Each structure stands twice: as C-alpha cells, then as structure tokens.
Amino acid sequence: MTDDGSARPKRRASKTAKRPPFVLNGQEVAPGTREQIPIPVGTFLTHEELRLRVTVVHGKKTGPTLMLTAGIHGDEYNGTEIIRRILRQPRLSRLRGTLIAVPIVNRPGFVTRSRYMPDRRDLNRLFPGSATGSLGGRLARVLTEEVLPHADAVIDLHTGAINRPNFPQIRISADCPESRELARIFDPPVMLIGHAREGTFRHSCLELGKPSLLYEAGEALRLDAPSIRFGTEGILAVMQQLEMLPTSKRSRRRTPTLVSHRSYWERSPAGGIFTPLVALGKAVEKDSLLGFIADPHGSKETPVKATRAGVLIGRTNEAVADEGDGLFHIALLDDLESAEQSIANTADAMPSLDNREDDHPVPYDSLNDTIS
Structure with missing residues (x-):
C-alpha cells in the first residue's frame, strides 16, 4: 500500500533475468x-x-x-x-x-x-x-x-x-x-x-x-x-x-545413412604378406574377393573372400598378418545396391566447410588414400 492507502502498482518481471553461472x-x-x-x-x-x-x-x-x-x-x-x-x-x-x-x-x-x-x-x-x-x-x-x-x-x-x-x-x-x-x-x-x-x-x-x-x-x-x-x-x-547455435545458411550434405545392427571381422586364413583389394566404404557381396595372403617364400597365394555381404567400415593396413588376424571389418546390410550408391554419394559429397570451420586444412583423404 502507498501512504494514501491506494494499491501499489505491481512490478513487471524482468524479461531478461540473468542466467546463473x-x-x-x-x-x-x-x-x-x-x-x-x-x-x-x-x-x-x-x-x-x-x-x-x-x-x-x-x-x-x-x-x-x-x-x-x-x-x-x-x-x-x-x-x-x-x-x-x-x-x-x-x-x-x-x-x-x-x-x-x-x-x-x-x-x-x-x-x-x-x-x-x-x-x-x-x-x-x-x-x-x-x-x-x-x-x-x-x-x-x-x-x-x-x-x-x-x-x-x-x-x-x-x-x-x-x-x-x-x-x-x-x-x-x-x-x-x-x-x-x-x-x-x-x-x-x-x-x-x-x-x-x-x-x-x-x-x-x-x-x-x-x-x-x-x-x-x-x-x-x-x-x-x-x-x-x-x-x-x-x-x-x-x-x-538442439537450438544451441543459430542455423547456418550453408546447405548440408544429405545422403541416406546406412544402418547396420551387426558387423564382423573377416580374418586371415593363413599367415603371410597381406594385400588388400577393396577400399573403405565399398559394398561387398558374399564370396567377393577382398584381398590375398601370400607366402613370403613364393609358393602360393591364399585369397581372402567375404563370407557375408555388407559394407567395408574398417580395415588393417598392415603389410603382414598371422593366421586369424582381423583384416576387414564389415557391417551387415540388407540392400547392397542402394548401399553402394549411398556410399558413392557420400564420397562425392565431402562436407564443404568455410574458412572459419576449416581454419587448418588437413590434406590427407582416407576415403581415397590421397593427399590433395
């Protein structure tokens, strides 16, 4: 109440209440x-x-x-x-x-x-x-x-x-x-x-x-x-x-994400010198050739084949392998044809970052194993 008995006007709540630390x-x-x-x-x-x-x-x-x-x-x-x-x-x-x-x-x-x-x-x-x-x-x-x-x-x-x-x-x-x-x-x-x-x-x-x-x-x-x-x-x-940042005006790469519920490692059938023949991100069918293991003494070469169909999501780059070593990590998928095209689109659509986001460019491209 004021001194003359009238009601005191209510203060409006601040619209910009300070956020706590x-x-x-x-x-x-x-x-x-x-x-x-x-x-x-x-x-x-x-x-x-x-x-x-x-x-x-x-x-x-x-x-x-x-x-x-x-x-x-x-x-x-x-x-x-x-x-x-x-x-x-x-x-x-x-x-x-x-x-x-x-x-x-x-x-x-x-x-x-x-x-x-x-x-x-x-x-x-x-x-x-x-x-x-x-x-x-x-x-x-x-x-x-x-x-x-x-x-x-x-x-x-x-x-x-x-x-x-x-x-x-x-x-x-x-x-x-x-x-x-x-x-x-x-x-x-x-x-x-x-x-x-x-x-x-x-x-x-x-x-x-x-x-x-x-x-x-x-x-x-x-x-x-x-x-x-x-x-x-x-x-x-x-x-x-999450509305933590303002929306960027730059359009994003959008390609269908390949979803897998299971993956497995294709392992070396023998020991020897390892030569991979399939790049990361490649779709592989059952029984397709992934690489080979060679006898260092030149007597024979043992093929490494996919036992199940999927997409190659990991690989060893070691030049040699013992029997049982993991060589190729394969994600299992149902639709390999669409997977192959999706991966191709992904490789062709490398995110294009502006200079502020790519302030220290890294030249090595692991998808193609090249240095730009």
Whole structure:
C-alpha cells in the first residue's frame, strides 16, 4: 500500500533475468564467457599432478548442455582436432546453453603417443571408475561423476587403432531412442546399432540416462580430412538441432545413412604378406574377393573372400598378418545396391566447410588414400 492507502502498482518481471553461472569443481563460469577448468585426478610417479582439463563455454541464454570428449585413447587425434575446431567457431558467441569440451581425456597417453594409460590399461574399459583405484580408474571416475552429470547429451570421438582406419561411422546403443535421433541429425555415412560394452564410457552414459553418440573415423596417430570434416559438420548439425547455435545458411550434405545392427571381422586364413583389394566404404557381396595372403617364400597365394555381404567400415593396413588376424571389418546390410550408391554419394559429397570451420586444412583423404 502507498501512504494514501491506494494499491501499489505491481512490478513487471524482468524479461531478461540473468542466467546463473555454470559451476564445475567449485569454479564459476559466467554467462557469455568460457573457462578452462583443471580437475585434480591423481599424482604421477614424478609427484606431478594429473588433471583433467575441461573447457566450458557458458552461453548468455538458457539451453541444453552438450558434452564433447576425445582422446580417451591417447593416440586418437582426429577427435581432439574436431573439438579444437568447434571451440574456435565464431558462432559460439551466440551459444544458447552450455558446451563442455574435453579434447584430451587420457593426457598421459596423448603425451606418450600411446592408446593406453601408463600401466598399459585401456581407459575405455575402466568406467565408471573408482576413487581408490588405479590412475586410469580415478580418471574415469572424475569424468563420470564430476563432469558427465552436468550434460544433457554426449558425443565421444574416436578413431581406429594404429594401421586400422575406420570409415566415418556413428555407434549407438540399441536401447536408447534419443541417441538414434541425435545420430540421424549427425547424418553419418554409416550407423551401427548395438549394445554398449560394460566398462566403456558409452555404457556409463547409458547408465546415467545420457543420450550419447560414439563417432569412429580414421586411424590412430594421424589426421585425415574426411574424419575431421564429417565430425565437425555432424556436431554443428546436432548443436543447431538442439537450438544451441543459430542455423547456418550453408546447405548440408544429405545422403541416406546406412544402418547396420551387426558387423564382423573377416580374418586371415593363413599367415603371410597381406594385400588388400577393396577400399573403405565399398559394398561387398558374399564370396567377393577382398584381398590375398601370400607366402613370403613364393609358393602360393591364399585369397581372402567375404563370407557375408555388407559394407567395408574398417580395415588393417598392415603389410603382414598371422593366421586369424582381423583384416576387414564389415557391417551387415540388407540392400547392397542402394548401399553402394549411398556410399558413392557420400564420397562425392565431402562436407564443404568455410574458412572459419576449416581454419587448418588437413590434406590427407582416407576415403581415397590421397593427399590433395
């Protein structure tokens, strides 16, 4: 009431209520800013501290929180390069929501150019981790318990192993329809639908109810253009669909994604010198010739044939093989004719990124094994 007894006019609620800061490990990130936050994990034998370095970009306006991770295997560099490019996006100045980026999860492996932790254990078999376990287990716990709960969705970036390139593909869990919808927006050439292996980061995401995409492309220890471009474009498309970024005026490559529920490795029928004859992304029919194994002493050559029809999504580039070694990774499909055309369209429609998104061009093209 006013002094004369009349009713006091109501104040209108502010239309631009300030967004609260994002808080991680006790550190605040104000709206419209970004911070790199180091989270303590453990101590090396040199008494140096291992920290998980997380970059947080907190938008001025509300929206979802997307988490990007790379380098869970320390020698897989394409994902780190993809996240670097995302973080340099000028459009992030208009970000809605929050972007959590961890370009290098396995820092010890990254420094030593190794897939594994210093104790030679695979970090992607140690999730959700333990506060009293190995250094890898502690690192897995920090990522799972201190960072992952903040996310609404996750995109985890990987490559094949050394000398084992992967055709660009998304892997999702069969029992997570939200992940499939995000994969559709990502628009990969190939989508593999299966069950998340226990001990992996993807399994931890599933356990916490976080939709997640696992992007596989290229091989360890090298960068290649298709892997980086497909990954960068896919993440930007997901962020636009989530209304985290303004829509780009540039038209996107759109080709049907090949969906597979099963895959298998064609293995070496004998030991010897290995010569592949089929490129990544090629559709193969049952009994088609994939390559051959030659006796180093010149006595005979053993053909390697496809036992089932599908599309080649992974391959070894090793020159030699022992009997039983995995040579060709094949995704099983029903319609090979349309698959062949879809893959051809994908190869012809390499994502065309502008100079701001392709600021450090990588000349190697793993699809055609050429340097532009």
